[in-house]
């Protein structure tokens with residue numbers, strides 16, 4: 001993944017546990033400044049090693065850390081140079097989800113090697129959204145749940161995100177997520 005993800009994780013860990021914990025994570029994973037360049041691409045194994053080490057320091061399972069990181073990512077991206085892109089993507093949940101692929105396509109203009117996922121709103125009622133996620137990666141289910149929770153936070157919405165269905169798709173993933181909103 002792009003180094004931007006590593007920088008986001010570093011910022012999250014600095015916010016949560018401070019600089020000495022992050023210094024330990026860097027030592028444990030053999031990470032240095034060269035692994036934290038926003039516009040450089042690193043093997044996913046590097047990203048996973050950093051998340052696993054962070055989870056251990058947080059006293060969390062890796063899956064829980066992925067979820068917390070997904071939620072954090074939305075706030076991190078808002079404050080980054082991509083903030084205005086997020087604003088254009090939509091000011092409500094449905095518009096935002098419908099425009100996510102367009103948003104990622106504009107990210108790819110700046111980061112041409114990004115392997116971005118695809119999101120499709122399959123159905124919509126006032127209290128339930130069904131969103132299909134397609135990716136050529138696997139293992140990021142909890143990250144996506146955290147991201148969708150982060151988008152809900154951004155829109156001032158509360159509710160839950162659950163997996164409604166999983167489909168086999170060769171080396172990649174197709175998952176339907178149900179967002180249940182606390183709306184009356």
Ligand code: HEM
Pocket residue numbers: 001002004074077078082083085086100104107111113114115116117134135136137140143144147148151
């Ligand atoms: C301005 C905000 C955002 C930016 C700049 C951004 C950018 C990126 C970038 C650069 C990647 C890495 C791809 C790679 O290195 O191969 C990525 C991956 C990903 N993005 Fe976004 N993203 C943003 C918001 C979101 C949101 C709001 C969601 C979901 C609700 C999302 C879902 C994902 C997922 C799940 C991945 C992992 C790749 C995969 O599943 O295949 N992103 N994004």
